[in-house]
Amino acid sequence: MSNQPVQGLPLMPGSSFRDPTKTAFHRSQTLGYKNGFAFKQLPKVGIGGTRINVNQLSQAELDELSNKRPTLTYGEPKQAPPSDFIPAHVTFDKKVLKFDGYFQEDVPISTEEHFRIRKVGIYYYLEDDSMSVMEPIVENSGIPQGKLIKRQRLPKNDRGDYYHWKDLNRGINITIYGKTFRIVDCDAFTETFLQSQGIELNPPEKMIFDPYTELRKMPLRMYVTPSDFDQLKQFLAFDKKVLRFYAMWDDTESMFGENRRFIIHYYLADDTVEVREVHERNNGRDPFPVLIRRQRLPKKIVENKGTFPSCVLEISDQEVLEWFTAKDFAVGKSTTLLGRKFFIYDCDEFTRQFCQDKFGITDFQPVDIKKPPPEEIKQEIPPYNGYGFLEDSLQNCFSLIPQPPRKNIIKMLENDRKVLRYAAIMESPNPDDSKRRFVLSYCLATDMISIYEPPVRNSGIIGGKYLGRTRVPKPGSSTDNPIYYEPADLTIGAMVEVFGHRFIIVDADEHVLNYMEENLNSFPAAVVQSMRDHFAPRQAAKEAVKRLAESEPDALGTLSEQLQEHMQRHNYLPDSNMQAAFLEQDKDGSGLINKAEFFALCDRFKVPVDDPIFQKLINLCSHGENQIRYASFLRAFQG
Template structure:
């Protein structure tokens, strides 16, 4: 079989020959309708009715073969198992979007700033869609910084919606709780996350800073005019030239203070001052000679408060108005260096020559600082506080004399010699109350320790409970003070005398015979008046009245009459009738108890000192009263 012309030859330029005998070039029909539906069929012949020698496949069959080829090669593919479900709060745990923002607030009533810029950080927590606003701490801002909005879901509008991360972007304003924040930038994680979610980010903006804070960070401008003084020339001229002054610090006014010697060095090269302490052998002080190191010392401050502590003041040219110079040091004058006064009493020869040549000063007479003899210090009297009434006065005073009080010293010899020796007296209470005037007491004086006790004998149906009235104690006299305390002694206890015991007055009406016997045996220790008072009290009633006693009785009667007239006592007729009625035998003598009871019933002022003394002079024998002499004071 012969092949068609040109078949099998390559289509090379100049070698493709056209079949001149071929006249049909139509294509075969591949599109047709069948049962009213359009369909496509593969061509069976080629162009011009040529026979097709290869199997032709449709595009769908070719696509199916391309997809089936891996399956035919490797087998049927297995579908991967679905991934596990991960909740959002686990997937986004600890994933936070951070935006840099700022807000502006007004500053009223301020001349230096009208508004304030405050930088904040807005944090969005992806796990629960909550937000928080934090303000970084700015030192010395005076503002309550830190957490401005705590972590929470921030409401977006009035409909109850909340802010979502889709609502946040750079270069936008966001209003939270009435405050508008301007978002300017975000961190790299936030940028990657938002871009991965298909959000187109706005370009970042430049952060705005607070103008007043930036102004404070700028250093203060100093307007200093350069001085005409040449410090280099001063250094070259006065290098290694030092003025030496000898001074003392007098601290004797304080407790344990003393005078301590010092040397003041003034360096002419740079106007600095150094103070050194002079140590003596075995002075007991630490071996640190430098009291003030070499430095410039301020003389006058610009505006220093007296209450400001100088130890924490950082001295600079702004705080000091004037510094110490060589003109401020002179012999015989005091200089205050850093709050401590120094008295300059001498200087060396170089210092004298310098002041003579530089300032024309020639008076360098040294001052004698030797210790002066101690002056007699006036004795300071110790102020004793008032007695509080607790315990004995001598025992309480020991608390004022010593930190560890000691018991007062006792007269042991007196206690041994007068042990169990007691002087007993009968006393009556001097009171405006008639019932109290009838009360009788026993006053006991203990010679061993000069203490007094008072006992009231119980009287039946008197309505008064008897017993101990005053315990053993020392009784001070009226007018006695804590500094000069005086107490009652046996010489003060006479018949008819008044004893004031802590505000209560008692009149001595009787005494034991032991009192008279004791005083007569120790007559040199007692006044004659005290002894005579007891002798007159115990004189027998039938003994004649001495002339001196009669004269004393007449004078006393006159005084009693004047006293009674002064008190308007006019019951003279009634008193004489009562006494004569009571004296049934007409002896002119009554028992002392009966006599006092009758006087009390007649309201005779027996508590009066003069009346009591008259009763004592009218006594005759023990417990007997010659009322005839007594009635002479009450003429009818």
């Protein structure tokens, strides 16, 4: 920060104070460009934009002062034009001083060299006084070379001074970041520049060479006996001719090992061997086809000492006593390639022909390597535990997460809400159970059976649902092959065993007979005929009642009107449960009931059977000597 003198005080040390309100401290630009040329300009304002209070000379006065010369005898000389101002970055652009040098690096862990000489080039950039150190790249040196120190201003000492071109010369040592470099020579431009600046250069020195690098350049004395084998002739004769052998690598002895198939290629052109893996679909292995790349494989190797570093050094020709050849591969024999034992079980047709012509081998019978399939273990299904459906319990044996069994959707849609109902009694030595009546329902959509027991008052037995919907297996069926009851098994008089309880079917709905008539192919002829015989008397009675009702419709209608007027006159109202009671008394559904049962029901509902008009109605509804058509009787009550 600059100090601004307070107005009125002399500009003397100790009389200047800092202006706290000043925030700008930038300096005015003194260099400009016009039409692509640089020109100088005087500042018009001071630092931070303040006003310059000193007397400023004009450009003409400044030119006169800069060009003023002493007066000569012959008058005033002509003024020389002012010299143009050229910045340093323009003057020294792309001008670099180059010095050749080296530094010595210790090698403490090598028995062949104790130190190493590394050549470098030191570059000094005049435009900004920066330096860089570059090391030329030497082929096969094994050392990361190139830029050692990037371009920057290099510190000279601990006081903050930097290296200047005046500090550089031939035959001196410079230390950069703790590393000492010896400068031995420089190029022609550097020498001319330093001499023009008045620097006396030291004589050049010779570059010191690395002793280990010079040792490596010496040719080794090798004596190779020329071979009488013509490799070119072998290549021209057997180019693109390859022997193919199919092999198996048995790795089952190791953990997670298995039998893996491979193809061994023997190239006749250069006696190299390649082993490729045969991948199968969904084998779970990565797609790396080559197990052993194409190379010459050693068959016998010199036994080296235990200290031989085989893990880091490759086997050379001096360690190999014998290489693999084409005669070492044969069908039905095993061969060891780089520690892996391969069994050759077959080869291709070209390989057979070549081995027969070359070695006289005729036995090429392929070996069957397929292992017999393991003995199939029969899945034993545990016995049924009695919980749920049998199909649901079996799903626990087929998968870890049970899935619901498949359903016949077509059958469920075709037989939706179709139910066959049967009346049944229980077969039991207990006399109380033999009087119980049940309704057995068979659902055609799911083949399930449900049993319902109508409640009977004062019977001592709670009625209601006896068996929920479930599939009932027949006696003697097993869990492996369950056989369930079907509609063909439910006939009049048939015995149905439901989980240890026996039921005898004594009756059925007319819908059962109609369903059998519509699906005759699904039922045996004997079952259909037995159901027809069971419903024959009931059909005959209904037809007779129908004919009788058609023959006397007028008389019954007239009597019904008289009966309605008679009941209104005597304030008699029929009971609404009368029809249900008559229907319940008609066990076979024929529409006829016994006279004794009829009069008992009339007495129960207080019907005045002694009244002459009721006696006339009873006589009109009589059928035979002991039966009455209760439907006609009830129709007269309804008007």
